[in-house]
Amino acid sequence: MESEVQNKAPRTHYINARYGLKSWLFTIDHKRIALLYLASITFFFFLGGLFAVLIRLELLTPKGDLVQAETYNRFFTMHGVVMVFFFLIPAIPATLGNFLIPLMIGARDLAFPRLNLLSWYIYVVGAVFTLIAIVGGGVDTGWTFYTPYSTTYSNGNVLLTGIGIFITGFSSILTGLNFIVTIHTMRAPGLSWFRLPLFVWSHYATSLIMVLGTPVIAITILLLAFERIAHVGIFDPKLGGDPVLFQHLFWFYSHPAVYIMVLPAMGVISELVANMTRKNIFGYKFVALASIAIAIFGFLVWGHHMFVSTQSVYAGMIFSILSYAVAIPSAVKTFNWTATLYKGSISYNTPMLYAFGFIGFFIIGGMTGLFLAALGLDIHVHDTYFVVAHFHYIMVGGTIMGYLGGLHYWWPKISGRMYPEGWARFAALVIFVGFNLTFFPQFLLGYQGMPRRYYAYPDEFQVLNVMSSAGASILGVGYLIPMVYLFWSMRYGPKAGSNPWGAFGLEWRTSSPPPTENFKVTPVVTWEAYEFSPVEETEVIDISTP
Amino acid sequence: MADTHTATPYGLAHHFDDVEQQREAGTLGMWAFLITEIMFFGGLFLAYILYRSTFPDDFAAASAHLDWKLGGTNTGVLICSSLTMAMAVYHSQTGNKKWLIICLLLTMILGAAFLGIKAYEYHDKYVSHLIPGFDFHWTGHGSPKHVEMFYYLYFVMTGIHALHMIIGLGIMTVITVMARRGRFTPEYYAPIEISGLYWHFVDIVWIFLFPLLYLLGAHIHH
Numbered sequence: 026m027e028s029e030v031q032n033k034a035p036r037t038h039y040i041n042a043r044y045g046l047k048s049w050l051f052t053i054d055h056k057r058i059a060l061l062y063l064a065s066i067t068f069f070f071f072l073g074g075l076f077a078v079l080i081r082l083e084l085l086t087p088k089g090d091l092v093q094a095e096t097y098n099r100f101f102t103m104h105g106v107v108m109v110f111f112f113l114i115p116a117i118p119a120t121l122g123n124f125l126i127p128l129m130i131g132a133r134d135l136a137f138p139r140l141n142l143l144s145w146y147i148y149v150v151g152a153v154f155t156l157i158a159i160v161g162g163g164v165d166t167g168w169t170f171y172t173p174y175s176t177t178y179s180n181g182n183v184l185l186t187g188i189g190i191f192i193t194g195f196s197s198i199l200t201g202l203n204f205i206v207t208i209h210t211m212r213a214p215g216l217s218w219f220r221l222p223l224f225v226w227s228h229y230a231t232s233l234i235m236v237l238g239t240p241v242i243a244i245t246i247l248l249l250a251f252e253r254i255a256h257v258g259i260f261d262p263k264l265g266g267d268p269v270l271f272q273h274l275f276w277f278y279s280h281p282a283v284y285i286m287v288l289p290a291m292g293v294i295s296e297l298v299a300n301m302t303r304k305n306i307f308g309y310k311f312v313a314l315a316s317i318a319i320a321i322f323g324f325l326v327w328g329h330h331m332f333v334s335t336q337s338v339y340a341g342m343i344f345s346i347l348s349y350a351v352a353i354p355s356a357v358k359t360f361n362w363t364a365t366l367y368k369g370s371i372s373y374n375t376p377m378l379y380a381f382g383f384i385g386f387f388i389i390g391g392m393t394g395l396f397l398a399a400l401g402l403d404i405h406v407h408d409t410y411f412v413v414a415h416f417h418y419i420m421v422g423g424t425i426m427g428y429l430g431g432l433h434y435w436w437p438k439i440s441g442r443m444y445p446e447g448w449a450r451f452a453a454l455v456i457f458v459g460f461n462l463t464f465f466p467q468f469l470l471g472y473q474g475m476p477r478r479y480y481a482y483p484d485e486f487q488v489l490n491v492m493s494s495a496g497a498s499i500l501g502v503g504y505l506i507p508m509v510y511l512f513w514s515m516r517y518g519p520k521a522g523s524n525p526w527g528a529f530g531l532e533w534r535t536s537s538p539p540p541t542e543n544f545k546v547t548p549v550v551t552w553e554a555y556e557f558s559p560v561e562e563t564e565v566i567d568i569s570t571p
Numbered sequence: 572m573a574d575t576h577t578a579t580p581y582g583l584a585h586h587f588d589d590v591e592q593q594r595e596a597g598t599l600g601m602w603a604f605l606i607t608e609i610m611f612f613g614g615l616f617l618a619y620i621l622y623r624s625t626f627p628d629d630f631a632a633a634s635a636h637l638d639w640k641l642g643g644t645n646t647g648v649l650i651c652s653s654l655t656m657a658m659a660v661y662h663s664q665t666g667n668k669k670w671l672i673i674c675l676l677l678t679m680i681l682g683a684a685f686l687g688i689k690a691y692e693y694h695d696k697y698v699s700h701l702i703p704g705f706d707f708h709w710t711g712h713g714s715p716k717h718v719e720m721f722y723y724l725y726f727v728m729t730g731i732h733a734l735h736m737i738i739g740l741g742i743m744t745v746i747t748v749m750a751r752r753g754r755f756t757p758e759y760y761a762p763i764e765i766s767g768l769y770w771h772f773v774d775i776v777w778i779f780l781f782p783l784l785y786l787l788g789a790h791i792h793h
C-alpha cells in the first residue's frame with residue numbers, strides 16, 4: 026500500500042492546511058475556532074487570576090494596607106466577572122466541545138460553521154467592552170450586580186460591563202444552539218443516542234441550559250441598563266419596583282450557569298475514567314441521563330440564593346428540597362465513576378490524575394453544597410467564606426480539573442504532539458495541593474463567621490488567611506507550568522500517533538492532528554460506546570488515510 | 572443554473588450529506604432560536620405579570636390611555652402578514668416564482684404598515700408626555716409612579732418587538748432579492764420556510780402583547 030510513503034511526506038492537516046492570520050480569523054473550521062477560543066479564554070483566565078492575586082495579597086494582613094474598600098470591591102468584582110463570563114462558561118464547551126463534538130459524532134463540522142465563527146466574534150466584542158470597563162476603572166457591584174446598588178448608586182462602569190456580558194451571552198446561546206442541532210442531525214450512520222460518548226451527552230445537557238437560561242440573563246441586564254440610564258424601571262424600590270425580582274431573574278440563569286461550567290467537565294471525566302481504565306462506564310445510561318436530569322433540576326433551585334432576602338419560608342422549603350434533589354444525579358455520576366475504577370486497568374497518567382482531582386473536589390464542593398441548601402444552617406453561613414469556598418470547589422476546582430484533564434488527554438489530537446508526562450504530573454500535583462490549601466481554610470473562616478467581600482478582618486482570622494494566600498501562590502505557579510510546557514510541546518514534543526492512549530471513540534480513529542474535513546470517509550458505527558475488548562487495541566484503524 | 576453535472580446538489584453546504592439533512596438542521600436551529608426568544612420575552616412577561624397583579628388599578632388606568640383601535644388594527648395587519656408569509660412558503664414549494672415574490676412583497680408591506688402605525692402611536696405618547704424618564708406627566712387616576720412603570724414596560728416590550736419586526740423586514744428583503752434571482756427551487760426552499768418561522772413567531776408575540784397592554788384598561792373611559 027502507499028500509506029507508508031504518505032506517512033513520510035508532510036501530511037496536510039487542519040493546522041498546516043492554510044497559513045497566515047487571515048486563514049485563522051476567517052476560518053469556519055470548528056477545530057481552528059476552538060483554538061481561537063482557547064487563546065482568548067487563556068488570556069482571560071490569567072487576567073482573572075491577576076485580580077485573584079491582588080485579592081489574596083490584600084487579605085494577607087487584617088488591615089487594609091494594600092488597598093482600601095473601594096478598590097478592593099472592584100478587584101473581587103472584576104475577578105468574578107472575568108472568570109465567570111469570560112473563562113468558566115466558555116472554558117470547556119467553546120474549546121474542547123467545539124473541537125471534539127464533530128469528531129466524536131463522525132461529522133465534518135458543526136451544523137452551522139459560520140455561526141460558530143460568529144459566536145467567537147461576539148465573544149470578542151463582549152470581551153472588548155468589558156476590558157474597556159476594566160481599564161476605565163472597573164465595577165464594584167460584585168459579579169451579581171444586585172439592584173438597586175447597581176442601577177442607582179454604584180459609580181463604577183456598570184453599563185459597559187453589563188453590555189459586555191449581554192453581548193457575550195449571545196456567543197454562549199449560539200454555541201449551545203449549534204451543539205444541539207449538530208448532535209441531533211449530524212451523527213454518523215449507526216451512531217444512535219445511546220452509543221454517543223458521554224462527553225457528547227453532557228454537552229447536549231449543557232447546551233440546553235445555554236439556550237434556555239442565557240436569554241433570561243440577557244433581558245435582565247437589558248432592564249438593568251435601561252433603569253440605570255433613564256432612572257425608570259422595575260427593580261428600584263424608590264421607583265415602585267422590587268429588587269428581589271432582579272435576584273429571581275439573575276439566579277434563574279446564574280444557578281444553572283454553574284452547570285454550564287461543571288457539566289462539560291463531567292463529560293470530560295467520564296471519557297477519562299472510561300478510557301484510562303479501559304472499561305465501559307458503569308451504568309452508562311444512568312450517567313448519560315443524569316446529565317439531562319441535572320440540567321432540568323438545575324432550573325428549579327435558583328431560590329436557594331434568596332433564603333434570607335424576603336422570599337417566603339414555604340418557597341424556601343421547596344427550593345431547599347429541590348436543591349437536595351440535585352445531589353441525586355450528581356451522586357449517580359460520582360458513584361458510577363468510582364464503580365468503573367473497580368477492577369479496571371487504571372493508568373495513572375496526567376489526565377487520570379485530573380480525573381481523580383475532579384472527583385475529590387466535586388465531593389467536597391457537593392457535600393458542602395448540601396450544608397448551604399439547608400434552610401437553618403444557611404442563615405449561619407450565608408454570605409460568608411464558606412459559600413466562597415463551596416462554589417470555588419465546584420465551579421473552579423471542578424471545571425478546571427475537567428478542563429486541564431481534557432486538554433492533556435486530547436492534546437495529542439489537537440496538536441499532534443505529546444506533552445512531557447513528568448512535568449505534567451508534577452503540575453497536576455502542584456495544582457491539587459495549591460487549590461486545597463487556598464480554599465479549604467476558607468470553609469473554616471466562613472464557618473467561624475468571616476463574611477465575604479470585605480477588605481479587612483479581625484486579627485484572629487489571619488492564620489487561615491495567610492494559609493489561603495500561600496495556597497493561592499502555589500496554585501498560580503501550578504497554572505503557569507502547563508502554559509509553558511504545552512507551548513513547548515507544540516514544537517518539541519514527541520509526535521503522537523492517531524491514538525496514543527489506545528482510547529475508544531471516533532476522534533481517535535482519524536489522524537492527529539485531524540484533516541480539515543475530519544474524516545476522509547464518513548465512519549459507520551457498528552459498536553457500542555466504550556466497547557473495549559482485547560482485540561480492539563489492534564483494530565484501531567486510521568480511516569483518514571485514503 | 573444546475574446545468575453542469577456536479578456531485579453536490581444545488582444549495583448544499585460541504586459538511587452536510589444531503590439537502591434533507593441540511594433542511595432539518597436549519598429548521599431545528601430556528602426552533603431552538605425561537606425557544607431562546609420565548610425565554611427572552613419571558614423575563615418581560617414575568618415582570619409585567621408581577622406588577623400588573625401588584626398595582627392592578629394603576630395599570631388599568633394607564634392602559635386606558637392606549638388606543639385599542641390602533642392596537643387592534645395592528646393585530647389584524649400582522650395576522651394578514653402571517654397569511655401572506657404562509658402563502659409565500661407554499662409558492663416556493665410549488666416553484667411559482669411570480670407569486671412567491673408577490674407574497675413576500677405583501678408580507679413586507681404589511682410589516683411596514685405595522686411599524687408605521689406603531690410609530691404614530693409612539694409619537695402620540697411623546698406628545699402626551701407619556702414617555703417614561705423623559706418629561707413624564709400623568710394627571711389621570713392612579714399613582715403616577717406605577718403608571719410610569721406601566722409605560723416603561725409598554726415601551727420596552729413593544730420596542731423590542733418592533734426591533735424584531737425591523738430585523739424581520741431585513742430578512743424578507745434578502746429573501747425577496749434571492750427569490751428574484753431565482754435562487755430557490757422546489758427542492759431548495761428552506762431559507763423561506765425558516766424565515767417564515769421567525770416571522771410567525773414575531774406575530775405570535777404581538778398576539779400576547781395586544782391584550783396584555785391594550786385591552787387591560789379598554790373598558791375605562793377617559
Ligand SMILES: [Cu+2]
Nearest residue numbers: 280327329330
Ligand atoms: Cu445556586
